[in-house]
């Protein structure tokens with residue numbers, strides 16, 4: 001792919017580039033790149049040397065049959081995989097740095113605190129998991145509280161914008177003090193999205209966020225993801241191929257822990273290069 | 287959900303089974319009511335003689351036929367309160383450690399030991415209290431406490447002021463309705479006396495504090511095991527939610543775990559409290575058995591359970607009846623604690639897991 005250009009280079013050349021053909025490609029920045037990323041559960045090698053990159057503020061879909069390592073892969077991207085017993089990771093994950101350098105940082109470099117990585121990379125899980133002890137308001141505010149934000153006015157403002165972003169505000173604005181778990185499943189999932197968005201993450205990871213939901217809630221969340229395009233980089237796991245086709249612009253196909261094919265969603269679904277991809281999307285296995 | 291099948295009227299097996307079940311559920315209720323009636327009958331003489339004043343009476347003097355239960359109520363509440371104050375943080379802390387921090391092998395081994403501890407008969411705890419704990423309390427713990435928290439210490443003064451500030455608003459209400467007549471200065475003097483007396487007196491080893499510690503040690507295994515079970519019910523998805531937000535281990539425990547498990551943890555502590563309130567044998571052995579309201583945590587005292595165990599053998603007439611009244615009161619307190627626990631748990635749990 002021609003996207004593998006360092007962000008410094010993009011920033012320098014983006015505006016002044018007169019070559020119309022390259023302009024669009026070169027302005028795209030890479031938000032996240034994995035290099036030979038592998039993951040294990042004990043001896044079980046589950047994710048095998050995956051290298052791919054995700055454009056900034058794009059929606060990137062991960063498809064593949066159940067058990068092929070999609071969840072494990074995505075959980076390596078915010079260093080959550082390593083929390084499990086016997087879990088191990090090797091390889092590198094580069095994300096766009098913050099601060100002056102603006103360069104890319106390897107989140108697996110030694111000395112990097114996983115907690116600080118997770119504050120910058122939000123995650124939405126397969127099963128909605130609002131904190132049962134906390135109100136709707138406090139659920140959304142919880143990430144800010146962790147970041148030591150205490151000013152009531154700031155909290156209120158961020159909670160409102162995040163809930164609006166997650167298309168939940170109108171449904172909950174009169175009951176912010178009710179427990180987060182009193183909402184319906186679809187609402188709980190949007191609450192979790194609001195909770196993740198409240199800390200303004202660079203990247204939002206979503207692991208089959210609609211697989212536990214009804215079709216209407218699913219549609220709302222898809223809509224919401226499409227709205228997030230351009231604001232935040234989204235990596236979404238789904239085993240629903242229509243969903244990937246609807247909302248993503250890049251798609252990667254995983255099979256048994258390996259990356260079979262990656263490319264523009266359109267092409268993956270119309271002209272796959274690999275026969276395994278074709279078999280999968282035409283429903284011949286998985 | 288509550289699915290109830292129907293008992294088929296024609297089927298003999300079903301009918302017999304249904305009859306047996308119904309019999310036992312009614313038998314439980316009958317036993318409960320029977321106990322209440324029995325206690326009320328036995329204490330009837332005392333109830334007629336004293337009425338509710340029985341609970342306020344501070345003198346218990348069998349030879350003089352004087353009976354007031356206040357020393358025992360205070361003894362029971364104080365020793366149980368000490369026990370819970372010690373046991374709650376220790377037990378919940380241990381449970382959190384076992385579930386969240388310790389490696390799995392160690393965790394299940396320790397959990398197994400803890401459950402064994404819960405099976406030790408209380409008389410064994412009593413013996414340990416008399417022969418091991420009491421000397422340590424007398425020679426080490428009590429002198430230390432007296433030095434730092436005893437009379438004329440900053441701690442005692444601060445506690446006295448705090449207690450005055452806390453109780454004063456209530457005493458104003460009391461004044462308003464003419465129940466109590468107490469001025470601020472009088473109240474302050476009283477509270478100061480109590481605060482400075484809390485860790486006063488000779489270290490005897492046996493007494494209120496020692497019995498509280500023994501009770502704490504007795505209920506810690508139960509409360510720890512229950513708390514651990516409660517923490518086990520918190521789904522991993524909630525823990526991951528917190529970690530995914532960038533919570534540290536400790537922050538995860540605070541916002542995801544303890545908040546989620548709050549109701550269950552309070553419930554397990556209150557079950558421990560219930561056990562402490564009713565515990566008889568171990569307390570009787572270490573509390574010192576003195577029928578007065580103690581001024582100091584070092585002084586010997588008596589609980590409602592221990593006075594019955596000590597005296598019923600050689601009592602008759604009004605004495606026996608008064609002891610029964612103490613038993614009835616204990617029964618009611620235990621019932622009340624249980625009821626309160628249920629309400630509290632329900633209150634903390636509302637809207638959960640919906």
Ligand SMILES: Nc1ncnc2c1ncn2[C@@H]1O[C@H](COP(=O)(O)OP(=O)(O)O)[C@@H](O)[C@H]1O
Pocket residue numbers: 041044046064065066067068069070071072073084
């Ligand atoms: N906690 C775990 N311990 C051991 N093996 C696991 C665990 N979770 C998943 N696996 C294994 O790892 C492989 C990949 O799982 P996962 O990443 O969840 O796949 P997917 O999300 O694509 O369905 C599967 O073979 C699964 O059995």
Ligand SMILES: [Mg+2]
Pocket residue numbers: 070071072207208
């Ligand atoms: Mg999965």
